[in-house]
Amino acid sequence: MATRSGAGGAKPKSRKRSPRRSAVAGKRPGPRTKQVFSFGAGRAEGRASMRPLLGGKGANLAEMNRLGVPVPAGFTISTEVCGEFSRRGGRLPPELREQVIKQLSKIERSMGGRFGDAEAPLLLSVRSGARVSMPGMMDTVLNLGLNTSTVEGLAAQTGDPRFAYDSYRRFIQMYGDVVLGIPKEFFEERIRARKAACGVDQDTELDVEALRGLVEEFGGIVKEQTGEEFPERPLDQLWKAIGAVFESWRTPRAVTYRRLEGIPDEWGTAVNVQAMVFGNLGSDSATGVAFTRNPSTGERLFFGEFLPEAQGEDVVAGIRTPQPVRRSDRKPGAPPSLQEFMPGAYRRLVDTAKRLENHYRDMQDLEFTIQRGTLWMLQTRNGKRTGRAAVKIAVDMVREGLIEREEAVSRVEPEQLDQCLHPRLDPDALPPSIGSGLAASPGGASGAIVFTADAAVEAKARGEDVLLLRRETSPDDVHGMDAANGILTALGGMTSHAAVVARGMGRTCITGCSELDIDLERGIARLGEFEFTEGDLLSLDGTQGLVFKGKVPLIAPELGREFGTLLRWADALRRLEVRTNADTPADAEAARRFGARGIGLCRTEHMFFQPDRLLAVRRMIMAESTDEREAALARLLPMQRDDFFGIFRAMRGLPVTVRLLDPPLHEFLPHTDAEVRHLATDLGIPDTELQRKVDALRETNPMLGHRGCRLAITYPEIYAMQVRAIFEAACACAREKIRVRPEVMLPLVAGAEEFKRLRALVEETATAVMKAQGRRIRYQVGTMIEVPRAALTAGPIAQLADFFSFGTNDLTQMTLALSRDDSGRFLGTYTEEGILPDDPFVTLDLDGVGALMRMGVEAGRKARPDLHVGICGEHGGDPRTIRFCEELGFDYVSCSPFRVPAARLAAAQAAIHQKQTGRRKRRR
């Protein structure tokens, strides 16, 4: 094996091909398949492109080796073994052992030392590494290989018995937690007790005797909790640790994370076994993390943090506050930066970082350890970044010639653009800050404070703005972080769990706010001299890392130049038009500024609900005859006309799709007795008569009731008034030389006959208005496709309609028999238990609703090839839905104004994806 791995040329290549093919074909690995891939000393059996098989970390470790980056030697057990492990009910395949043992001797040769050797023990780390990064989700064991004899060897070899015993107690602790499932607190409690006994504050102050005592006590805990001694044999330790990593792929929190992120269970994780290097081996050792560019702003400045005399986990855990890598990032009076502290190692680090970024053509997130002055890279991966940074890095890299525009457009997540649009605290309204921390995730947030993730979720459900305050966060807190507008933690750095997750979510976040002290039992948070209880108001500036008392007003974000550049590139690449859902001139203006190319949904009922109009609407509803109804409608006509005029003017010649009245009439009537009495007085009719009407209009299932175009089948005068208002407004625009492109949209159409009649009504009214005003307005008449039957009978409808707009909100409700208002009681269970993959109101249900959309557009286009097709449901801004619409050949998507930039980007990405898929299909 050693010979083979050492050989270059043809042989390794032919060996490599086999696992890659099997990974692509998704075949189960047979007993003869290669399961273990070595790396070290500038050579590797893997490479970056083998990420599906080796996981991100393993593939990058291999790739770094190939690039000549100093990486401790090791090997990767492939993700296929993870699947095999699951299929075997949590047991490792027996043929693995032999391969692992062979690989161990390779590491020994490369790094020196021998695994389990009492004189010169080789220690190992065992880490997970999935295809995509899953921060904090998977478990790690360090210092593996220590036992009662090797610990002495380590002490002798390093000349540092304290280091050896500290490593040993860390190993037992991690192994106890990860492999044996013993609660961490059991160990931490002993550490606390030991520190108290020694009269010291910090772990680092415990001397070797204290650590030796702890090791003994830890052994006792293990015996007590498991009934067995802590395993002495290093190979047993390794074997169980590998199994534990695979096992951790199946833990509930990993499963939940994957579900949230849409990661398939089948992908599995790889296991990386690697020689240990130590950042805590005296004062010329350190460990840290770094980014090749600023992950918060995107600036092209090397950025990182390190801890001297520490192991890697210490930086991430946020127990000690790390120091900056670069001198210029150091605050006055703070300890020295790495640049000052170890200039040689710093230079090597910067060189390596540059090489890696150029190689991967993306901003890298690096983990490094300096052992007695020697730099070792432990990991490189594409770094997480804020939306603002993502945009800037993508655009900059095009300018630097690193990537193409298409690549830049593909790299920024549409959600990240959303972040850029997020508000920040109004700088002119800021009180003095009452605390500060690390600016972990930008933007501003105000809200009532809570101390637990559950409380955050509850407060959000009540409609409150909420800030989550924690000592530190863990994966258990993710749902609360999602519910919160902002997160503030006492511990942790820029790369702590809180910081990474908050940036990913686009939540404002401040970490490492050392003045913060949370007393969970008493329900009190102290921040310096101030004391707060749950519900008190605070504000966070995540861009500056500052905390303020009370509610500070928010102001709209400013979009950097790169933002516009990226979107222009996206516009050039996309095929789908992006429209907006806007009901007012102000919304229409905003959406236009964000790049909307028309209004895809202008809901007229919102106009009906305005207080000054509601009385007229109610008079219309209460009318006992067509004449009375028409009289009431006549009062509404000038108001509706003004609405449309304003919107048409705002859109300056872009198409405006106006949906005629949709909700059932009872939605406009009062509900309580007091309201009924009040209205009856206003209308000048007896309470009882009004109540009778209210009762008569009440519906058991309003979603399936008398609404949408059904209103106009029974009361044509309502739509007639609306159409009159649209065309009078359009003619008024025409007089002012403003171009108008009205598109009249009928809601809740369920069949061709219904559409035919109402189209006739629209045309008749429009013609009459245009004739009276002496103007010709070009217009279209189309329909929502939001009733399953409309999708099923789309052919005949399309013969009569100019356009289809899929109303996926209602289509989802009816296709899944799922009331948006009532499903809260069980939908959570459905998505949590994976009965539904996602909330179908957020992510389009492709199997059901998507199938109807496909039928609808296919039948519609067959009947009328030039049928204009769009989507105007909430899904219209969802990237996965946009991709689906691209696939179906839609003409446009329509979404809320603030979502327009994200939709433009998503549309470009969908076009790129479609081009690639098309290419792949053609190639087959």
Place this chain on the structure above:
Amino acid sequence: MATRSGAGGAKPKSRKRSPRRSAVAGKRPGPRTKQVFSFGAGRAEGRASMRPLLGGKGANLAEMNRLGVPVPAGFTISTEVCGEFSRRGGRLPPELREQVIKQLSKIERSMGGRFGDAEAPLLLSVRSGARVSMPGMMDTVLNLGLNTSTVEGLAAQTGDPRFAYDSYRRFIQMYGDVVLGIPKEFFEERIRARKAACGVDQDTELDVEALRGLVEEFGGIVKEQTGEEFPERPLDQLWKAIGAVFESWRTPRAVTYRRLEGIPDEWGTAVNVQAMVFGNLGSDSATGVAFTRNPSTGERLFFGEFLPEAQGEDVVAGIRTPQPVRRSDRKPGAPPSLQEFMPGAYRRLVDTAKRLENHYRDMQDLEFTIQRGTLWMLQTRNGKRTGRAAVKIAVDMVREGLIEREEAVSRVEPEQLDQCLHPRLDPDALPPSIGSGLAASPGGASGAIVFTADAAVEAKARGEDVLLLRRETSPDDVHGMDAANGILTALGGMTSHAAVVARGMGRTCITGCSELDIDLERGIARLGEFEFTEGDLLSLDGTQGLVFKGKVPLIAPELGREFGTLLRWADALRRLEVRTNADTPADAEAARRFGARGIGLCRTEHMFFQPDRLLAVRRMIMAESTDEREAALARLLPMQRDDFFGIFRAMRGLPVTVRLLDPPLHEFLPHTDAEVRHLATDLGIPDTELQRKVDALRETNPMLGHRGCRLAITYPEIYAMQVRAIFEAACACAREKIRVRPEVMLPLVAGAEEFKRLRALVEETATAVMKAQGRRIRYQVGTMIEVPRAALTAGPIAQLADFFSFGTNDLTQMTLALSRDDSGRFLGTYTEEGILPDDPFVTLDLDGVGALMRMGVEAGRKARPDLHVGICGEHGGDPRTIRFCEELGFDYVSCSPFRVPAARLAAAQAAIHQKQTGRRKRRR
């Protein structure tokens, strides 16, 4: 033309082929197409098989001629001209005139006299004749050709001036009504005035002078109403009359009738122009109608009525009471029968009738006129008959060798079987109806009215016949509906709760009686102008949807021997199994007696609503923990077990499909404050707590809410209890050597994942019970397909399910976005205006719901070829739906017990139709 029509042999045949082909291909007739077809003197250009082109009457007139039956000569203008007439906006095609004039001379040659001749005028009748009989729908003009000069010629020719002027005034009257649109009353008023002036009672008593005066006055009416003189030119009269017949095809009442009967508008009517013969030409003249068998009982006895000295319309109009044709039908003291009065004509009539029945192989409805001793047949057609007669005639004719069994089975309408099963109001004892509604459940019922379910139960306990009157019914009323003989509701449609439950119970029911207003507080029901209090007597005709005052005697249903015979023949011919929807052992027994081969839908919630169980159900709902819920369920377990035991025993080894709990839990909770207080006391909890729970469970759209299998996703213990009850009952049956075939059905499934989990729950529970009881029961687990998404994802579901049962009630609601409870406000407009062809809750919406069913069954069978497929919605008993299910290859239909015989027949007819369609398809 005359020469051509006279010629036999090849020429007419080649001419005939052209219109027939064009009729089949649906092409528009070009100007050279034959539009007019002659008949008379034993020859005819048409024949019976040309019904689509010539209409029923025209085709039969031609056929009778071919058979040598004496028929006055005439011609038929084809139905294609009717279409042409519509397309030309109500104008006759110009090329028609020439053809008509040629035909007129042919009639003149055959019958003597000349059209418009002052000496020997030929008079004509002009009648409609559509492809299927549309009684009373189309208009007729008689005596056409009379004017101021021909009337004198007729007087001279017949020697009967009174007859001539009576004919003339009839002609002006009919022409005025039908062609000129003058209200009949205008003419009748003058007749009344004239009779009063002459001091006579009967029209026949008016003398020639009076009639002459009337003719003058009628001319004045025409002038006054139309501004023009009554047309003198006979050809003008004819031309306009033909147009009026075609026009009458487009009148609202004709359109409505066609919609109700499902007759396509495109079929059109033909016009029959025929020489007049007179039954009112003196004492040796008469006119009458006859049936070759008794249309009420089906007895093989010639049956008819006639009027001496009368025109055909007089018999139908019912102004004079006709006399029987056969001597034995004459009542003592009544005037003589035709047999006695004109024995010769009678014999010819009986001979002709026999010949016609043998020729058409069906019971004939004949119109005849005897003019001065000569018998003329004016029409023959298949006679309408009661259900009882239809069954008897069909079976008898097979025995007589006239038709085959398949033909007999095809001839009886499934609705006619329904008639046979229910008692009905004695038609001879009916007062005028005082209200009407939807014919929701057939049969007749009389009794004392009550307004609450409890009152119905009490009245029944006192031995009274009782009718339950409600605004609408809910599950709380079921015990009262069961106690009542009939149910009348103000609201609701054909599939409202009242309708569905009543049909299931075989109770007479009328729903949607909008005139009904119940004032519960004052204990008064208003029905139009009438007011009733509890205990007043009413009668309901659920077959017609009519309400009568007082007690109308009932006629018990008689199921003759023929009923069983016909159904046995049907059973031998059908492929579809027929199951029943039954929730109780009594229903199950009844359905079995009606021939159900299993239960397709056993709804378990009806069991939950029984008063003695409701408290336990409510305890279950109020439970705050799984333990509490399980304790409450444990109380329900023995009751459910008993229910299932009874049903399994009743079905003796036939399959029983049990649908697990479906409705949302709030349906079981009280609604009013008083009920809440009462229940809170029963449950021993504060009112407020109960009210809170009631409020918390309320839903905006319960149809799309937390119900069906969703209940079991959140509360698995509910279904676990039900499954336990099913299998404990099944094991108990097994111990008693009763075979059981339980099929567990999950409602509201929307996807495979949901089904998979619940199937596992069912299997786990079933296995546990069977193990504990030491029995093996073979069972199936399947699903309702009632959510559109289930039909769209049927493939994956079918891989896990043993059977599909299409729940077309809910599938209709969701596919059309149409709430059964709320659509009353607009559905009427939709069906009346033809936006929907039918009420989709009564007749399956093939384009929407049918499309989903097709997809569902095709994808399901593809995934699992042995998938068992049925339908259990209300449509399961509808013949058109059954035909569709046959076409889709379903295994069974399921319907209410009383509907089972009709469904068996419909299934046989569907199989016959399918065979024929298959044959036709193969032939192409």
